[in-house]
Amino acid sequence: MASMSHLIAKPAPAATFPLSSPRTSSGFRPRRVTVQRVSCASPRGGERSEQEAQKHDRRDVLLGLGALGANATATLMSARRAGANPIATPDISSCGPADLPPSANVLTCCPPPSNALPVDFTLPDATTLPLRTRPAAHSVTADYVAKFNAGIAAMKALPADDPRSFAAQASVHCAYCDGSYSPEGFPGVELQVHNSWLFFPFHRCYLYFFERILGSLIGDPSFAVPFWNWDAPDGMRMPAMYADPSSQLFDPRRDGRHAPPRLINLDYNGREPRFTDKQQVDHNLRVMYRQMVSLSPTPSLFFGSAYRAGDEPNQGPGPVENIPHGPVHIWCGDPNQPDGEDMGNFYSAGFDPLFYAHHANIDRMWSVWKGLDARSHTDLTDPDWLDASFLLYDETSKLVRIRATSVTVKRPVAVQRSKAEKASKEEVLVIDGIEVDRDVAAKFDVFVNTEDHAAVGSGGRELAGSFVNVPHGHGHGHGHGKKGRGIKTKLRLALNEQLEDLKAEGDESVVVTLVPRQGKGKVKVGGVKIELMH
Ligand code: C2O
Numbered sequence: 001m002a003s004m005s006h007l008i009a010k011p012a013p014a015a016t017f018p019l020s021s022p023r024t025s026s027g028f029r030p031r032r033v034t035v036q037r038v039s040c041a042s043p044r045g046g047e048r049s050e051q052e053a054q055k056h057d058r059r060d061v062l063l064g065l066g067a068l069g070a071n072a073t074a075t076l077m078s079a080r081r082a083g084a085n086p087i088a089t090p091d092i093s094s095c096g097p098a099d100l101p102p103s104a105n106v107l108t109c110c111p112p113p114s115n116a117l118p119v120d121f122t123l124p125d126a127t128t129l130p131l132r133t134r135p136a137a138h139s140v141t142a143d144y145v146a147k148f149n150a151g152i153a154a155m156k157a158l159p160a161d162d163p164r165s166f167a168a169q170a171s172v173h174c175a176y177c178d179g180s181y182s183p184e185g186f187p188g189v190e191l192q193v194h195n196s197w198l199f200f201p202f203h204r205c206y207l208y209f210f211e212r213i214l215g216s217l218i219g220d221p222s223f224a225v226p227f228w229n230w231d232a233p234d235g236m237r238m239p240a241m242y243a244d245p246s247s248q249l250f251d252p253r254r255d256g257r258h259a260p261p262r263l264i265n266l267d268y269n270g271r272e273p274r275f276t277d278k279q280q281v282d283h284n285l286r287v288m289y290r291q292m293v294s295l296s297p298t299p300s301l302f303f304g305s306a307y308r309a310g311d312e313p314n315q316g317p318g319p320v321e322n323i324p325h326g327p328v329h330i331w332c333g334d335p336n337q338p339d340g341e342d343m344g345n346f347y348s349a350g351f352d353p354l355f356y357a358h359h360a361n362i363d364r365m366w367s368v369w370k371g372l373d374a375r376s377h378t379d380l381t382d383p384d385w386l387d388a389s390f391l392l393y394d395e396t397s398k399l400v401r402i403r404a405t406s407v408t409v410k411r412p413v414a415v416q417r418s419k420a421e422k423a424s425k426e427e428v429l430v431i432d433g434i435e436v437d438r439d440v441a442a443k444f445d446v447f448v449n450t451e452d453h454a455a456v457g458s459g460g461r462e463l464a465g466s467f468v469n470v471p472h473g474h475g476h477g478h479g480h481g482k483k484g485r486g487i488k489t490k491l492r493l494a495l496n497e498q499l500e501d502l503k504a505e506g507d508e509s510v511v512v513t514l515v516p517r518q519g520k521g522k523v524k525v526g527g528v529k530i531e532l533m534h
Contacts, residue, residue, distance in 0.1 A: 095175060095181060109174035114399040236281060238354070254343065343358075428531050
């Protein structure tokens with residue numbers, strides 16, 4: 001899910017919890033931690049008609065690229081590779097009944113049907129969709145609050161069968177948590193976006209489209225949702241704008257004891273701690289340090305356990321998904337509701353506007369964590385993580401399949417080179433480890449710095465070049481039998497002129513997108529890099 005990093009609306013902000021192990025000698029004794037889980041209904045996949053779930057089991061081409069520093073891995077695939085099983089949401093018409101608690105006042109979590117096939121996500125054009133910067137919810141201006149209110153009001157005013165409506169958006173969360181879907185190809189198995197490595201990428205994608213919808217409804221494409229800065233002392237209360245009963249951001253189904261100025265307890269377990277405010281803040285900072293630093297030394301530990309199509313759901317959450325993610329949900333939900341609604345239960349959590357601020361901070365934790373150690377805190381590189389895909393509606397009510405489709409490739413030079421330097425050395429995009437069966441006609445195009453490759457016209461400078469395989473026979477002595485059918489090759493594309501034309505010569509990196517055109521799924525790509533060559 002390499003392109004996920006492009007979705008983040010805010011550049012990585014500095015962490016606010018202490019970055020060295022906090023002292024424990026202040027007379028304050030750390031409490032034993034109890035992990036509090038937000039309940040998420042159990043699968044009910046078995047009750048769904050298998051036929052129905054399989055009806056749309058169509059596997060289109062996945063093009064996944066993972067950023068591995070200067071060396072990216074790309075995989076073009078259609079049929080499932082052996083040992084490669086990324087989770088994919090099947091056609092939404094296979095969405096089935098959710099496993100809701102008896103008290104639930106919703107009947108279904110399925111999104112409104114789409115009469116068109118999903119389109120693959122591409123990065124939006126930066127000129128029409130500017131970079132959005134998410135503000136901390138406790139430090140926004142009155143103007144911002146008014147705008148945000150107007151946006152939520154507009155979403156709430158749309159009918160529930162409009163995928164942009166607040167009700168439909170809130171239901172997205174329920175559908176992906178309460179057993180409405182099965183991973184493509186595995187009818188009867190629950191698709192679950194919690195308790196595994198899908199947690200961060202799913203919620204990033206979900207929030208991303210929620211934010212785009214909100215911005216488009218108020219005519220401000222630069223509008224960004226706020227983040228609840230619960231990791232910083234100033235943000236450890238429910239942000240005031242959500243607690244105002246006259247606001248669109250208010251939800252009566254919350255724990256009344258936790259309205260401001262009550263400080264949140266980031267490892268809340270249903271009981272009120274007997275802390276002074278100062279102790280509570282110290283405690284929260286220790287919790288953050290433990291979850292983000294001590295317990296998260298590697299990508300595999302930070303993101304949570306691998307979860308592939310065919311696996312049982314709930315393979316195991318990462319430290320941040322456990323705490324503070326879970327306790328914050330439960331701290332907000334109303335203990336007097338039968339199932340902790342709204343925030344205290346996943347099926348209803350999306351109905352509280354506070355959910356999106358909570359998750360904007362969870363999303364921020366992903367980027368904060370990466371910033372803590374640029375060398376070892378990297379995204380996962382497992383293709384099954386990179387290729388996992390979700391179906392979500394965008395701000396034009398278009399159904400989008402979002403997954404990794406492009407990769408940022410670092411240039412060997414990050415400065416404008418002189419004419420002489422350029423003449424002596426060409427900057428070359430190298431796509432290596434290309435594997436294709438020699439008897440298969442195959443073609444893919446390589447685009448540079450385009451958010452919308454479909455819009456690039458003939459002769460458009462964003463098209464760097466193409467790979468083509470013309471079917472051909474085997475040489476004598478080698479190449480008989482299955483193994484020998486494949487060839488391994490690479491593609492080298494000169495970039496000097498293109499970078500000039502795209503005015504990208506001063507940039508540190510370029511975004512590369514591979515678009516399969518022919519022989520989809522029959523080509524594999526090993527890596528993408530840029531080198532200087534004579
Ligand atoms: Cu999808 Cu905070 O939960």
